[in-house]
Amino acid sequence: MKKFALFILAVCMSGSLWAQDLIFFRTGDSLEVKVLEVGVSEIRYRRWSNLQGPLYVTNKTEVKRIQYLKGEADEFPLMPPPIEILESKGRNCLGNPREYYPLGVGLYIFGPTGAVSVELNYYVVPSFEAVIGIGFGGGYGGMRFHFWGGKEKNSSLYAGGFFNIVRTEWGFAQANLYAPLGVEFISRNGFYFAPEAALLLINPLRTPISPAPFLGFRGGIRFSN
Numbered sequence: 001m002k003k004f005a006l007f008i009l010a011v012c013m014s015g016s017l018w019a020q021d022l023i024f025f026r027t028g029d030s031l032e033v034k035v036l037e038v039g040v041s042e043i044r045y046r047r048w049s050n051l052q053g054p055l056y057v058t059n060k061t062e063v064k065r066i067q068y069l070k071g072e073a074d075e076f077p078l079m080p081p082p083i084e085i086l087e088s089k090g091r092n093c094l095g096n097p098r099e100y101y102p103l104g105v106g107l108y109i110f111g112p113t114g115a116v117s118v119e120l121n122y123y124v125v126p127s128f129e130a131v132i133g134i135g136f137g138g139g140y141g142g143m144r145f146h147f148w149g150g151k152e153k154n155s156s157l158y159a160g161g162f163f164n165i166v167r168t169e170w171g172f173a174q175a176n177l178y179a180p181l182g183v184e185f186i187s188r189n190g191f192y193f194a195p196e197a198a199l200l201l202i203n204p205l206r207t208p209i210s211p212a213p214f215l216g217f218r219g220g221i222r223f224s225n
Helices: 003-017
Strands: 021-025 030-038 040-046 056-059 063-065 073-075 103-110 115-126 128-135 138-146 155-168 173-185 190-200 212-223
Touching: 003 021, 021 040, 073 155, 138 173
Parallel strands: none
Antiparallel strands: 021 030, 021 063, 030 040, 040 056, 063 073, 103 115, 103 212, 115 128, 128 138, 138 155, 155 173, 173 190, 190 212
8 A cells, every 4th residue: 555655746846847848038027837738939837836826928039949858959049129111102101201311413404594403402401402503504403392292201392482683685784584384203312303394584674574384394303411
């Protein structure tokens, strides 16, 4: 009878010893447990000291290693977070391109001078662009107002106004007024282009105002701060 009792006790002790898995946490702590399940993101276990007690669940990111009594072990290295790729859906990943690329240099075909000119422009604020330029047909200065300037979009509808000072064949200066309406597109690399239609008022300070339709095309590169 005594031998039978010792046998039962040995079986119970071996069952308890078999349950002694060790969980090593990243905090440096360890815990004697009975591991019940290792899932994709969670580990379920019961404490070895209370196998009939509550079920515990811990995140795998908190566990460094599990050492099983059989001698096997599971390692859980920390994985870097996945890189999130954002779809722009009409938005620039750099944010507002008019804030990121405020300064621009480019060519103006036709436009205020009626020929080819070099233009320097700067976004004072995302909706307001100050402009100066010089070309074969004289020099000009003015502004553009961008209706979508405050939005994180690569395109923006704008309207503007410029005074163009030219020398005529008679040798005196003539001030023309150029009023464009166009759309500017800015690429992720800072290149821009803008087709536009405009009204040209030739020497409105001296002659009756008779606006003429006109076209312009701008293209160049913008620079970040």
